[in-house]
Amino acid sequence: MLPAGRTRSQHMGGAALAQTVLFVNTLLVLLPMVFMVLSSLKTTREIFQRPFSLPANLAWQNYSVVWDAAHFSLYFRNSVIVTVASMVLILVTSTLAAYALGRYQFRGNDLIYLYFLTGIMVPIRLAIIPLFILMRDLRLLDTYWSLILVYTASGLPSAIFILTGFFRTLPRDLDNAARIDGAGELSVLIRVMLPLVRPALAIVTVYNIIPIWNDFFFPLVFIHQDRLKTLPLGLTVFFGEFATNWALLFAGLTLAAAPVIGLYILMSQQFIKGLTAGAVKG
């Protein structure tokens, strides 16, 4: 923005100041990550003696130790299974429900919609005691299902909100035309509607997948067997076990951060849009 009445040099000075502030914050964000990666390739002695230098020899073996001895391969697999299963279930169940709410008129439509919406603001983790008892009674403690069910159910309100809004904007005649052509209800949904709501499905996916992948609270309560632990919970085990081997700790953190950061570099715009959905209009 260039306010009127200011000289060109004043404006240049303002722009330089802005660039300085923005650049300093860029360093504040990126330097910790650079240090993390550099430290992960050093030995613990090196981290202690020369914290700011580049690694003398690249200690790649840190990574293989973390991957095998520290069970990271296992934690990764568990995180992938839980995240993918929850995400698929969220997409399928919320699309069906939003389709019914957004495209059909029936008694109770508004009421059911509002019922789902009450779940948006409620922090589900405050219900952890009843959830723990529920999972115990269903004999689901220490299973993937305890996590998958909670993530799916708590992901539904926002997903239904986003998708119902989207379904409502699609023209009325689309599905009727297909019905007159003799298409059944299911094929109207799959062939006509689904391709049109793909952008909304992408937003729902990003909005849910990152918090699910990163969640620590529910595994902490539900999962006790080491072989079922997800990555964030596995990290706490790993930090307890290798507390003084700093090089390994940095390697573990780098490994844990890599998938999300890698995806983020590839599609940061979609991440920003998806994760701020709800707080940013449009």
Next chain:
Amino acid sequence: MSFPGPRRFSYRVSQALWVAACLAPALMLFTIVVAYPIAGAMAYSLFRWDGIVRGGFVGLVNFQRLLTQYPYSVRMLTAFWHNVWTFALTMVIQNGLGLLFAMLLAGRTWGAKIYRAIFFMPVTLSLVIVGFLWQLFLNPVWGIVNKSLALIGLGGLARPWLGDVHTALIAITLVNAWRWVGFPTIVFLAGIQAIPDEYLEAARLDGAGPGPIFRRVILPLLAPQVNIIVILTFIGAFNWFELPYVMQGVTGEPNHATDVLGLLFYRSAFGAVDTGNPDVGIGSSIAVIMFTLILVVSSLGAIYLRRREVEL
């Protein structure tokens, strides 16, 4: 379209069945895994509990115990003020910086798109990773924070940031801000970019400088974004759990200096050294209080937002 009677009837029945089939999975899941447990969380606070076995109805006795019986009474107050302090500090530092960055990124700033992407990156990182990473950086003996201070001649400032009762809460709040600051930045930036250029142009033609333009034009028009960020910051601050747990342990070390409601809730629900065996009655009462706080503040925010939108 006119269908013959019977066919039309069967069509309506099959359509009703189809709609019901679409709604059933989501309704069942949401009811069993969200609505019922939340209702349960409210109800549990009104019963006596023996470990995890429910006893008789006791009314508000659990709340009374929570507020008067040691150690809960003391811990509750400490934790509550820590949440309030975290909220205030986050509002000023994290959201203040977010607003500053958004202002600097608006308009035709060089590199705005890349800065935006970089600032938002930590938001995608797990809080467990963020917590452990900064725990290593803040290590009093070899962490790069103290080493950097020494390097620039400020070695006298070095201290065990996470182990000192005076700095621990501030330190983890700043780590939290490091992770989150990109979020308010994006929200404010979107708000600023939505302001029509004519408004700013008109203010400029009236001779307003950048200061008054910010205070009189931009800030009032950003009210919806500010409102959303205040609500989300409030919910986040009062639900705070991961970062204190990972960095300072379940009791909020040192000496409860970083104890917050989320940790206290977890300890009373699942048991810990300072609160003893699991006390579901106490845990549920804490949950009800947290829930009420969050609900009241977010409803007030929503009402305020709606009223503003009508005005505009």
